[in-house]
Amino acid sequence: MSFLGIDLGTGSLKLAIIDDEGREQCAASVAYTIDTPQPGWAEIDPEVWWRALREAASRLPQVQRSAVRAIGFSGQMHGVVLSDAQGNAVRPAMLWPDTRALPLLDAWSAPQPNPVAPGMAGPLLRWITLHEPQSMQAARWALQPKDWLRFKLGGEIATDPSDACATALADPAGVWDRALLERLALPLERFAPLAASYAASGSLSGDAARALGLRAGIMLATGAGDTPCAALGSGLANDGDALLTTGTGGQILVLATQEPNEAQGLHRYRAATDHWYRMAAMQNIGVALEAVRGWLSYEWSDAYCDAFASDPASGVTFLPYLTGERTPWLNPSARGGWLGLALGTSRGAMMRAAFEGVAFSLRAGLDAIRQSGAQVSALRLAGGGSVDARWRQLLADALDVELHAVDCPNSAARGAAMLGAIACGHWHASDLAALAPAATRVAGPQNNTALAARYARFIDLYGRVEGWFAPPSA
CATH class of the missing domain: 3.30.420.40 (ATPase, nucleotide binding domain)
Incomplete structure (x- = not known):
């Protein structure tokens, strides 16, 4: 069966x-x-x-x-x-x-x-x-x-x-x-x-x-x-379990047994089972990295190599908001770009800034979740855009969390299949915790103070240029 x-x-x-x-x-x-x-x-x-x-x-x-x-x-x-x-x-x-x-x-x-x-x-x-x-x-x-x-x-x-x-x-x-x-x-x-x-x-x-x-x-x-299917397939079953998914967009969700309180910039939705979850939803993850890769004419393997071989202290910052943004800014007019470019800036430095900018946008979403009262020190990790070890370490440092890769390459499809099994009576909701896939710790924060300073600069720069995004008044 x-x-x-x-x-x-x-x-x-x-x-x-x-x-x-x-x-x-x-x-x-x-x-x-x-x-x-x-x-x-x-x-x-x-x-x-x-x-x-x-x-x-x-x-x-x-x-x-x-x-x-x-x-x-x-x-x-x-x-x-x-x-x-x-x-x-x-x-x-x-x-x-x-x-x-x-x-x-x-x-x-x-x-x-x-x-x-x-x-x-x-x-x-x-x-x-x-x-x-x-x-x-x-x-x-x-x-x-x-x-x-x-x-x-x-x-x-x-x-x-x-x-x-x-x-x-x-x-x-x-x-x-x-x-x-x-x-x-x-x-x-x-x-x-x-x-x-x-x-x-x-x-x-x-x-x-x-x-x-x-x-x-x-x-x-x-x-x-x-x-919610990815959360189910990744093994989230208890209050406080948290997941990071990285695909076209990115989501950070925290499972809850009770309806979460309303919080600015966050979503509170029903889960696939009888739980709730609070979620930070960031639109520009894979879509931003894929756009930058194309603009810079990189193959993915070379993009990773050049980016992580570049000096992270190049002074270049990338705002990844190519399609507007939801959490935390709630600004569909937001737009992206590099700041701090010089004549000598390399492709690798620009690609590195893009990886950091996407990681910082995820951190801004996680900060909103933490400010809502959730304690998040570890995240299960799912999604095809999060397999490179260097990228995982950058995420762990930027988010200040441990990352545990789920042994489930197709978590949303697995969660959907589990719903089918419950529908036909093979499993019950009480069985779900025991069905959680294995998860391996793949990265942890290394107290990267220089990266923290660049994140503070990222937030400051967004605030300084936000007014440019609004359409001109008639």
Whole structure:
């Protein structure tokens, strides 16, 4: 008996099959690109996800696929898919890096239970209502990405609290805010009813089963957002357990048994199980490093070598805010760049500054979590962007934490598969702590006072240039 996890990410779709003891048996992934038809837009045809799923499934051994008894879902958070009653998208899916709804955020008057970003479903749907009313009229459902994919596979129309509470249209527990929806002219009937992440939400259709090489009738769990799925797959099970994920963006989350208090710049969301978590969400991690690597014409291996061979005291600072920023600044207009460049500045020094700038942006998010009252001295580490030993040491020094690498290369997909196993009754929530993967200490802080001084300079420079980011007044 085994269980399949589908992780529908921003830049790739990943599959992982785990056995009845939670061990990964095989995995596959397929990458795709986001469409940017206009500056600030981020879209994708949902059929690209469907094709990626079929291709990834074909890469899994048939003997492993034949043993799957349940499927769980993990999905990129915040975006939205408008579909008709049959699951056909009426327009391209809009994704979390999209900033076109930035002028519409004043519709969310303070105070809000969570920070509101332009790439969340609420602002994006508000934009569609104003600029593409025909799309809203043609749509039966406004779905989160993973919920659309589950529907495509034969599942029920449903969403879970971890995804719903991140739309800016629900309370922190995920319950739709009827008064807000009415004020924004968004019909409640467009939104999926809530179900637990580990609840059964339909079964695999015959057509989908044939396309994926699976058995028809397999139970489908509701699933959860990718961050809570990564927390589950990485072994977070107890109050205070903390995780750092580094991918396109970065998240630092701390699990809590009770709803965390509201804190400026932080999110408090429901987890995939019955826990809560507080989270710092930083948008510019892998996306910033990848942009810099491209600008400097580096292969990744050379980028690491040149950056960490460069003198860290070059005087160059990099602000990584290429797509605005959430925690802690809540500034979607923020922008990035190097400060302190000289004629003799090398490519390596610029790349080094980029690594440090990204690490400092993570530290600013962690500082917000610490200021909220959480004690964080160690982080489990997940995400494909955190495997180089030199980068890990820089992160440990910048964040002033021990880092423990999780022995689970596909934590979000594993967490999704675990939800499938719970949905079909193989495990219960009380079993999760015992299923935590091994974690190895890979780095610890070395009291790097020079790096601490550069972090203070980073924070000072952001404050000095923040006024440049605002658009000129009319």
